[in-house]
Amino acid sequence: MAIPTFSTGSAPSIVDLVGDTPLVRLRRIERRAPGVELYAKAEWKNPGGSVKDRPALRMILEGIASGQLTPGKIILDATSGNTGIAYAMIGAAMDYRVTLCVPENVTPERKRILRAYGAELVFTNPLEGSDGAIRMAQEMNARQPDEYFYADQYNNAFNWRAHYDTTGPEIIRQIGSRMTHFVAGLGTSGTFIGAGRRLREYNRNIVLASVQPDSPLHGLEGLKHMESAIVPGIYDVTLADEDLRAGTEESYQMTRCLAQEEGLLVGISSGANLAGALKLARKGAVMVVVFCDGGERYLSERFWENPPEGASICGTN
Numbered sequence: 001m002a003i004p005t006f007s008t009g010s011a012p013s014i015v016d017l018v019g020d021t022p023l024v025r026l027r028r029i030e031r032r033a034p035g036v037e038l039y040a041k042a043e044w045k046n047p048g049g050s051v052k053d054r055p056a057l058r059m060i061l062e063g064i065a066s067g068q069l070t071p072g073k074i075i076l077d078a079t080s081g082n083t084g085i086a087y088a089m090i091g092a093a094m095d096y097r098v099t100l101c102v103p104e105n106v107t108p109e110r111k112r113i114l115r116a117y118g119a120e121l122v123f124t125n126p127l128e129g130s131d132g133a134i135r136m137a138q139e140m141n142a143r144q145p146d147e148y149f150y151a152d153q154y155n156n157a158f159n160w161r162a163h164y165d166t167t168g169p170e171i172i173r174q175i176g177s178r179m180t181h182f183v184a185g186l187g188t189s190g191t192f193i194g195a196g197r198r199l200r201e202y203n204r205n206i207v208l209a210s211v212q213p214d215s216p217l218h219g220l221e222g223l224k225h226m227e228s229a230i231v232p233g234i235y236d237v238t239l240a241d242e243d244l245r246a247g248t249e250e251s252y253q254m255t256r257c258l259a260q261e262e263g264l265l266v267g268i269s270s271g272a273n274l275a276g277a278l279k280l281a282r283k284g285a286v287m288v289v290v291f292c293d294g295g296e297r298y299l300s301e302r303f304w305e306n307p308p309e310g311a312s313i314c315g316t317n
């Protein structure tokens with residue numbers, strides 16, 4: 001996808017900076033899997049701080065192009081945080097109001113970021129997770145369809161198309177035929193489906209591995225346990241060669257280890273994706289793992305607290 005330029009001079013606007021994120025080698029974590037190369041797709045380098053900048057921008061641009069998003073309409077969607085932050089950032093830059101349905105238990109940092117961008121927040125039952133937020137957004141859109149552009153990230157094909165057109169080709173350009181595995185978590189599933197479909201076309205031998213929580217009750221914000229949740233319309237269960245399960249505690253531990261062993265302060269889903277990838281790691285593998293966002297928006301979580309003196313910080317995995 002060629003992203004239109006919104007700048008008026010030589011300097012780009014904020015939305016022109018979406019995409020083209022680097023790969024980062026995880027050399028110290030590689031010690032856990034001798035003979036394996038591990039690379040993180042550093043999606044926290046997007047201007048809104050997460051992988052969700054890509055689909056949010058694409059869905060908004062396609063809404064404008066189709067005439068569904070017109071001046072004065074409000075961008076509406078359900079979100080656990082990252083897509084909402086992307087909507088809010090882009091909405092502020094492009095002069096659109098944004099209303100977001102958000103589970104009440106998302107981290108305080110995410111709430112503050114969303115409000116800082118000027119988004120209106122509608123909080124939903126935390127016990128219902130992202131599914132409750134989806135139902136609320138659907139109800140609001142049904143009541144006032146002329147007021148909103150309902151982006152519907154869980155069912156909007158331009159979600160996965162954004163990754164098919166940008167994330168996948170970037171990875172191919174960055175590492176090419178050496179890659180043996182691609183690993184991404186399942187939330188809306190857009191990243192895995194879009195990039196995965198593009199990588200499969202490039203090389204059918206690449207192992208496509210999805211990651212989801214290992215139980216319905218989990219602490220992996222942004223990830224869905226598909227068997228117990230509203231399944232996104234864009235999700236294709238047949239695409240994954242491997243469907244990996246990550247536990248909450250092992251994901252927390254891996255997230256902390258990335259900070260303390262690699263100097264990468266990333267979010268919980270990144271730790272989950274890496275924990276899943278290591279379960280597949282075999283000598284000779286060259287693995288690209290999606291790191292979805294930065295850790296700054298999770299610092300109020302208690303798992304960051306250090307263990308008692310003398311206890312292992314990271315252990316082994």
